[in-house]
Amino acid sequence: MPRRTLFPVAVVVALMAGTAGIALAAMDEPIQPIAPAKVSNPGLVELGKKLFFDTRLSKSGFISCNSCHNLSMGGSDNLKTSIGHNWQKGPINAPTVLNSSLNVAQFWDGRALTLQDQAGGPIANPGEMAFTHTLAVTTLQSIPGYVAEFKAVFGTDKVSIEEVTKAIAAFEETLVTPNSRFDKWLMGDKGALTNAELEGYELFKDSGCTACHNGAAAGGNTFQKMGVVEPYKSSSPAEGRVAVTKEEADRFNFKVPTLRNVELTYPYFHDGEAATLAQAVDVMGRIQLGKRFTEPENAKIVAFLKTLTGDQPSFPLPILPPSSDKTPQPKPFD
């Protein structure tokens, strides 16, 4: 049980630190500030940004990465489960792409180890973008604007799916959200939080939430069982990490979702069944910690959670290079 070891450490360090300064203040806490993205290859990121918004990576020509990881909406689609090709109902809630570079692995069951691995998944998933990697590459290769951009970035005339996913991943690595009010508080601005928010944070820590929701992303760094104290009831077919490890002990183990920007990423849980933060906090308290938060306690924790909303990625809407006469036609209704 990580919270038994981690939590006391955090408390002890916090007690030891006192008012010893900004850097130390941040270091003491189980949640750490998010660092702004450092871009080493801007051309690669710009290419990835275009691809992220490009519906031509789907069979229909209608669905892009941004359809389900909408950067206007916290990097999520705000739906219980996503809508895929031909309006198929997805099996799971789309996790936010924001701060996903901080995750230990990608997808709820961690089946992709890297953002690059993840990026290829939805393109070829028949229930999502329903394309193939081959067709995606053929399509991009037919678009002169992309060919020139791939050439400038990768130095080759030939587009490959590895390049496509590498570019998307490089863009996604920039989608961090520093500068939340909570981060300002962590960095020493003691006026950044209200008393109620601070009480919510103390309650969050004292209740053991930080056992799983810790680190820069306040989650995303471990797999944990959904339903520790009492079982979680869901009609969702998702069985969690057992699908990857084939170990029965991993059944209903899911990657702990980040709480960064959680105000924006409703609804909650892998099945999207918690519509509000109040519901999510209530369920988490009961099934993970065996606690029933009172209404005022719940409200304080929710108030704290809303301080985790950081600067959202800000960039001009990308303008995509037009198709050529050779570009395969999208097939939305086949």
Add this chain to the structure above:
Amino acid sequence: MPRRTLFPVAVVVALMAGTAGIALAAMDEPIQPIAPAKVSNPGLVELGKKLFFDTRLSKSGFISCNSCHNLSMGGSDNLKTSIGHNWQKGPINAPTVLNSSLNVAQFWDGRALTLQDQAGGPIANPGEMAFTHTLAVTTLQSIPGYVAEFKAVFGTDKVSIEEVTKAIAAFEETLVTPNSRFDKWLMGDKGALTNAELEGYELFKDSGCTACHNGAAAGGNTFQKMGVVEPYKSSSPAEGRVAVTKEEADRFNFKVPTLRNVELTYPYFHDGEAATLAQAVDVMGRIQLGKRFTEPENAKIVAFLKTLTGDQPSFPLPILPPSSDKTPQPKPFD
């Protein structure tokens, strides 16, 4: 037949003008430069921009104005006909929203006189966003960030559909695309076009294309019959302006689409059946003008058409205000 009257005027004026200067040079031509947008109420435009990108104006929570009028893709969806709620196949090709403020009316059949009238249509169309105006307003009214923004812009706590569509229209009015290479040429920069492009333009004028495709938008300002010289064969159910006027003479009369940014707004015609500009030019020549352009002629006209791509709207991707606990849940699968 407008081209019999308008075209000679343009030619005569052009002949008279000679090299009389920039302003006159632009004035002489049947296609006029696009003026940049003047924003008189930035708050209204910003609100409209958010609404344009907001999927919560649809029943599913998945479709926004930008889904079919995608500003990364020339203000269109680049599909033959659009995809609506529950993956319904739309009856008609989505016209570009770019420069739509220059249109004589909105929709292919002109059934909305203003952008504001138009904006309410898709929200409540069961085949498109499948919502109702009442539910859209209830949803927005439940979102504190929107309520504050409507209050700042309209001075009232109560959101109305008129305010919603007014804001969307105000945003759409900014979506003009000045500064195309053709406009630069019109304004006196004679090096802005290649010889082939200029020959294409001359051929475009000499062939009578400017009879319908004239004005700042190179179209959008009249209704014309699709199939003047020979009938246009289509499996599309769209019957054109007769649906509005109930006059049989208006059957298959459609609003002439703008040729601005036509390189980006494929596929072409109300049924989206022309996949490429070469095909569109060929069909137009035959059925509207009784001309069969040779391949080199066709290529020159296409080269000219591609000079009509202007500065695409550039703005940071809007970040939408989050829903509250009171916001009605989207219903994608009902």
